[in-house]
Amino acid sequence: NNMELVCVKDFERQAFAKLEKNTLDYYKSGAGEQFTLEQNRAAFRRLRLRPRILRNVSQLDISCRILDEQLKWPMGIAPSAMQKMAHPDGEIGNARAAGKAGAIYILSTLSNTSLEDVAAAAPNTCKWFQLYIYKERHLTEQLVRRVERAGFKALVLTVDAPVFGNRRADVRNKFSLPDHLNLANFEGELANVTTMGGSGIYEYVTNQFDPSITWQDISWLKQLTSLPIVLKGVLTAEDAVLAREFGVDGIIVSNHGARQLDSVPASIEALPEVAKAVGNDMLVMFDGGIMEGNDIFKAIALGAKVVFLGRPALYALAHNGQQGVEEMLEILRKDFETTMALMGCPSFEDITPAMVVHEKTFMKL
Amino acid sequence: NNMELVCVKDFERQAFAKLEKNTLDYYKSGAGEQFTLEQNRAAFRRLRLRPRILRNVSQLDISCRILDEQLKWPMGIAPSAMQKMAHPDGEIGNARAAGKAGAIYILSTLSNTSLEDVAAAAPNTCKWFQLYIYKERHLTEQLVRRVERAGFKALVLTVDAPVFGNRRADVRNKFSLPDHLNLANFEGELANVTTMGGSGIYEYVTNQFDPSITWQDISWLKQLTSLPIVLKGVLTAEDAVLAREFGVDGIIVSNHGARQLDSVPASIEALPEVAKAVGNDMLVMFDGGIMEGNDIFKAIALGAKVVFLGRPALYALAHNGQQGVEEMLEILRKDFETTMALMGCPSFEDITPAMVVHEKTFMKL
Amino acid sequence: NNMELVCVKDFERQAFAKLEKNTLDYYKSGAGEQFTLEQNRAAFRRLRLRPRILRNVSQLDISCRILDEQLKWPMGIAPSAMQKMAHPDGEIGNARAAGKAGAIYILSTLSNTSLEDVAAAAPNTCKWFQLYIYKERHLTEQLVRRVERAGFKALVLTVDAPVFGNRRADVRNKFSLPDHLNLANFEGELANVTTMGGSGIYEYVTNQFDPSITWQDISWLKQLTSLPIVLKGVLTAEDAVLAREFGVDGIIVSNHGARQLDSVPASIEALPEVAKAVGNDMLVMFDGGIMEGNDIFKAIALGAKVVFLGRPALYALAHNGQQGVEEMLEILRKDFETTMALMGCPSFEDITPAMVVHEKTFMKL
Amino acid sequence: NNMELVCVKDFERQAFAKLEKNTLDYYKSGAGEQFTLEQNRAAFRRLRLRPRILRNVSQLDISCRILDEQLKWPMGIAPSAMQKMAHPDGEIGNARAAGKAGAIYILSTLSNTSLEDVAAAAPNTCKWFQLYIYKERHLTEQLVRRVERAGFKALVLTVDAPVFGNRRADVRNKFSLPDHLNLANFEGELANVTTMGGSGIYEYVTNQFDPSITWQDISWLKQLTSLPIVLKGVLTAEDAVLAREFGVDGIIVSNHGARQLDSVPASIEALPEVAKAVGNDMLVMFDGGIMEGNDIFKAIALGAKVVFLGRPALYALAHNGQQGVEEMLEILRKDFETTMALMGCPSFEDITPAMVVHEKTFMKL
Ligand SMILES: Cc1cc2nc3c(=O)[nH]c(=O)nc-3n(C[C@H](O)[C@H](O)[C@H](O)COP(=O)(O)O)c2cc1C
Numbered sequence A, B, C, D: 001n002n003m004e005l006v007c008v009k010d011f012e013r014q015a016f017a018k019l020e021k022n023t024l025d026y027y028k029s030g031a032g033e034q035f036t037l038e039q040n041r042a043a044f045r046r047l048r049l050r051p052r053i054l055r056n057v058s059q060l061d062i063s064c065r066i067l068d069e070q071l072k073w074p075m076g077i078a079p080s081a082m083q084k085m086a087h088p089d090g091e092i093g094n095a096r097a098a099g100k101a102g103a104i105y106i107l108s109t110l111s112n113t114s115l116e117d118v119a120a121a122a123p124n125t126c127k128w129f130q131l132y133i134y135k136e137r138h139l140t141e142q143l144v145r146r147v148e149r150a151g152f153k154a155l156v157l158t159v160d161a162p163v164f165g166n167r168r169a170d171v172r173n174k175f176s177l178p179d180h181l182n183l184a185n186f187e188g189e190l191a192n193v194t195t196m197g198g199s200g201i202y203e204y205v206t207n208q209f210d211p212s213i214t215w216q217d218i219s220w221l222k223q224l225t226s227l228p229i230v231l232k233g234v235l236t237a238e239d240a241v242l243a244r245e246f247g248v249d250g251i252i253v254s255n256h257g258a259r260q261l262d263s264v265p266a267s268i269e270a271l272p273e274v275a276k277a278v279g280n281d282m283l284v285m286f287d288g289g290i291m292e293g294n295d296i297f298k299a300i301a302l303g304a305k306v307v308f309l310g311r312p313a314l315y316a317l318a319h320n321g322q323q324g325v326e327e328m329l330e331i332l333r334k335d336f337e338t339t340m341a342l343m344g345c346p347s348f349e350d351i352t353p354a355m356v357v358h359e360k361t362f363m364k365l
């Protein structure tokens, strides 16, 4: 398979051909009938770009400052569990590639590499840590302490997973982590993901994670640490407003890659109402379905300050480890620059709301 | 075929592989071009769930009280004719499985097991009886008497079948009931379903059922019995209002599994107008196209107090008799619980109208 | 091919398997990319029926009176050219079958049977004659005289064909009438349809028909004959209003079976604006895409007093001559009666506008 | 492959079968996922024609006067690079065919035939020259001088290509111009298109064209020449208004055949807002997706005074050189005349806005 890789989709194709079923199914699946999974990409197609001409686009500035860190472009790798199933480079490969690309790396609680090892191996990457709240609160407290010590710059609390989504393929496969891998931030029981008859990861989450967390726990977390707190998994203006009230530092509009509840809006469909509600007061970020430069442009025009990639990073890692991710990010960045130039936007200030419209705008005649 | 069964669709696949043509066609068919049949499911996909975060969902309460009976969840098995064609367990299998699941069982007039036998075999199930009105009114009167005696808790009068729908496959197959089966609530002629050249069941209905029934017959029925009366097959606000005026106890918004008239709205499309018109004054229930937990959630959010399954119960029965139905209901209940939790709704009171919106809501930008 | 025929579509399938390419292509083709051809049927699917319950539908009355003739139901066979290519029974087979079914038969100018022979063979059928205006006006005048003499009850002037539509298959096939057939209302040159390099029928029309006709020619025609005049091929409210002003007796909303100009609205899309504009003052009729009972119901609810079948009659004729057409009409009439009953409409007076709505009605929530 | 060619699509089919991959991919590709490429044609299908009847259409006048030149119909061939890859007749074949058809020919800067040779070979064709602005401004200045001298009648400045679109197939193919061809308006380096690892044409454009051009450069160009200046690649009302302010003579609404930025509107979707904004004051023209007579009619009804063909001319050239293009234009012109006649429009004055509506117009009921 010697095909030239020219777009993110090409990395996906490579990974689909390479990964064994247990892993591939875990990576690619969405919840239920996978309708929202499909919509996460399809909804981008329903948005149209209105490009402006005859502007000097010889010098583009796509850098940005996010939570006091400088990024080469508004890009990050979203937290995804168990990245060594894709490639031995695993979390370190992704973190280093993000660093080289001037992008954020968010490490999942459920990583195959300990947070300390990631921190040591990718010291120059802007790293955030994604948090799940365990029933045993002290586990989460300990994690927070270690995260602070290791130099992560923000805590990303995932709020769309009080219980685990129903991903059919994992149940059919009786998903387990391969024997040579574990959840490296933990020890003993807590480091193992093995099937008890169904999806091992579903069972792990059901047993360990706390489905009773509420907005009060945001206050608890804030008092626990001085790291900025980001909520990941906000899909409504109502919750965005609450997030502002409870003093969080940022939110990621996300439907968890359509892996939690089928039938929720595509991420990009939910973004506008959230950005309209709190975008001026709060850091609004985005993930879900990003595959091309014009997707990034749309998310930014609709109010996101950073966008994150979930599966694309896993697929690029599967294809060729850290180097695969570097290549993929390079291709995507160039595609985004082409988009900025062809939209007539040398900088983010030049992006206006009128530049992204719904396809139905053209039904007026 | 050793596939793990993880969703209702899986039971359908099993049944499609197992049932012989005469039966499968009868079960799966819709009227005419089967456009509404397809829409019964597709219309759910056009509705989107807006989930709320950070609510304590560790304790879910999905029980409910319907017509003075306590249910474990708002679920029932819709009346469907001739269930022994699916499996020898037939009506009894379904009724017992419903009972175990804490759900309602509605027995069809056209059952392969007599209502007395079903009552005896599933004493602890909340059972309702579905009524057709025969041209010979005394037949219906006798049925009502027996139903009362056998301890059924409600009469469900099907009002969308004054004549029988045009189901092409049954005509092509010259549908007959297999020799060893009959309509067990009747004797002689009335117990037989045999072809006279076309669909045997079409011919039976055309000969026996009364196409002249009107709202006045509701009064007649009310005076005949003190059982609660439910109308099954209401699709418009106009008729819901009439139902209220004529003093019925509940209605089931239903298009008869798209088996009567092709081109009518999907059931879930008709629900909102009905619920808006009478939902505060009357028990509004729903069937048509339910396959997943999020379908149930949508129907409830749009005003249904209970939802019923037609084909899924037949398919699960075909797969593995009573046990198949138990498994299917268990899977569906868990999927519904996951939906409740991920929607941030520990109880039905937490469900709000803003949680279910039409996809076009996201076309605003 | 021994399949039971249970719907109009089945006759189409039979004809597709039976007819040779030259004929089949001529019958089935639409203009250009055949987009409107597809829409003629698809647009019906976008309309939904809202059925009413508990009305006495034991006695249906679907008869009607049209231009002083009594019909068993509001049905007719649309004019189509050269019907003997389908089957030796040709125009006579269709005319007789229409008569037996209590429906109208419209004979095309371009028939393979002379109008006198049709009149003689089907004396009891309500027959109308479809007129094209020849450059040589006296040809049309003579036709009108013969039509009057033969006892046809109305003249149907086709107004959507000043030039002939671009039907690609006919050009590719260099369409000619088979040697043993001719245009039986004419003699010599005018009776022949042979290719001069392209589609023979295109060339015939281009040479013979008058592209300069205007509303003034309606006045000319009215003064020529006292037969009622119907315009066939009206698609806009604007032209319907003009038709009323110029004193025609009826119009047929039609896009000529999508054979003239691709991209025009589906017939059923155009019907409402026409009926709204002139439906109270004028006989509005309809053709295009009718395949099922619910299609007929929709057309009537939207304002048509009669509907006509084009291709279905040709396909049924191809399948089995006059008898095929009788069977097809019988199936369709029963399907229409089922629709009336299941809509709760014992008669046309019971049909209300609220019974047919566009699918988008259900997007409101 | 002896198929009768009866529509533009047929020429496309021929070319697809004939051209080798490097060339075919270059010709047919759009940017990115090619979503807009598909929409360029699909958006036409969403527009419906409302035809008027009983108007004298025996004499059609479809001639027009554009920038002081008389055309037989409102048609032109859009500039496309490197036409000799299609056929040895190349630019000259296209230019001569356009002349014979009474249409405009726009020569691309990036032609395989020098502008002087085209001018000499097609003296009677109305020729315009498409301009790209090189970083080395004197190159563009020299071109303008040569263009004036050779008798071209207008300069068409392409404004949607400050950087080159991301066309994946060309990157995969490492597109180069075949050895025997060059960019004939240039010499040495500038005449070569060879790969440096990716798409040779992408690399050429990136190295040579000036991404810093702005509206000020329009003023520069105007002062450089007295030829009329047309901007090609306007997609918004905003930019159309600016074009008027900066005194250009005309604009072509175009998305460059969807080759620059995927996700922009279909050309025909963008036309109405542009025509509404400036159509009364300025020459508005159109290209993108034209395949049939009814497409041309729609573009004109929505405000275009001329339409241009990109790929169709290349495909017809590939099929059979100059003669292929002549045939294709003849077929298309006849199809357009049929459309005019069937719309009841003997001349452009008869076209009204009510004649072209969006499909959603028919959702009102
Ligand atoms: C295999 C996989 C594992 C994931 N694991 C986590 C996780 O541990 N924590 C979390 O917050 N999100 C997790 N996500 C969700 C991602 O962070 C992100 O929201 C999503 O993948 C973005 O959509 P995309 O894949 O279309 O880019 C996971 C996603 C995938 C695909």
Ligand SMILES: Cc1cc2nc3c(=O)[nH]c(=O)nc-3n(C[C@H](O)[C@H](O)[C@H](O)COP(=O)(O)O)c2cc1C
Binding pocket: B026, B027, B028, B040, B078, B079, B080, B081, B108, B109, B110, B130, B158, B232, B254, B255, B256, B257, B258, B259, B287, B288, B289, B290, B308, B309, B310, B311, B312, B314
């Ligand atoms: C095979 C079959 C037989 C049915 N028989 C009856 C019946 O006897 N009486 C009745 O009221 N409804 C009958 N129905 C309709 C169901 O009660 C119910 O309305 C419908 O199946 C719900 O849609 P679903 O199949 O998509 O869940 C039948 C449905 C099926 C599929």
Ligand SMILES: Cc1cc2nc3c(=O)[nH]c(=O)nc-3n(C[C@H](O)[C@H](O)[C@H](O)COP(=O)(O)O)c2cc1C
Binding pocket: C026, C027, C028, C040, C078, C079, C080, C081, C108, C109, C110, C130, C158, C232, C254, C255, C256, C257, C258, C259, C287, C288, C289, C290, C308, C309, C310, C311, C312, C314
């Ligand atoms: C093969 C064929 C020939 C036709 N010939 C004529 C004709 O001679 N005169 C005419 O007014 N309409 C003619 N029509 C149009 C029909 O009268 C009618 O408008 C159309 O077929 C209705 O659409 P349907 O085929 O979907 O029912 C013809 C249609 C077909 C299919």
Ligand SMILES: Cc1cc2nc3c(=O)[nH]c(=O)nc-3n(C[C@H](O)[C@H](O)[C@H](O)COP(=O)(O)O)c2cc1C
Binding pocket: D026, D027, D028, D040, D078, D079, D080, D081, D108, D109, D110, D130, D158, D232, D254, D255, D256, D257, D258, D259, D287, D288, D289, D290, D308, D309, D310, D311, D312, D314
């Ligand atoms: C192969 C090819 C080469 C093109 N080269 C140029 C060019 O050199 N300059 C330019 O302004 N437009 C160029 N275009 C765009 C065309 O001028 C035109 O905008 C487009 O092809 C119209 O869309 P259509 O192909 O659907 O007709 C090119 C298009 C194609 C297909």
